[in-house]
């Protein structure tokens with residue numbers, strides 16, 4: 001009888017701890033994607049930006065990681081828009097329209113706003129380089 005009680009207590013502890021850990025682990029920044037940033041994401045896929053750029057650490061290595069492009073000192077929206085408008089020696093000019101550039105920048109803003117742990121220096125090997 002005692003064993004049964006201990007067993008039930010352990011099961012209940014296990015279940016409540018599991019519920020706690022799972023709900024804790026799924027908490028994230030509550031950032032909604034605007035229609036503009038959704039279109040920007042589709043453009044990001046259409047032009048295969050990820051071939052050269054990483055987002056959240058995934059993607060190509062020819063260009064810089066764009067996860068925190070918007071909040072990095074010395075960079076930001078205007079900088080990103082200028083590069084997208086003109087390209088550079090190493091980055092192709094995609095001849096994007098003003099609307100497309102705005103949408104891509106909105107997508108980068110969304111990514112930046114969700115990159116909470118990414119910005120937390122000391123926990124990300126990428127940001128410590």
Ligand code: HEC
Pocket residue numbers: 043044047048049050051052053062063064066069075079080081083084088089090091092094104
């Ligand atoms: C062929 C590879 C390539 C592709 C494809 C590419 N880029 Fe780039 N991108 C680069 C390189 C290389 C740089 C660095 C340019 C420099 O400093 O001259 C860059 C720079 C940038 C920057 C400025 C980053 C910084 O921190 O200096 C932004 C923003 C950017 N790219 C966005 C995009 C977007 C959005 C797309 C898709 C529409 C894209 N890139 C597609 C290669 C690429």
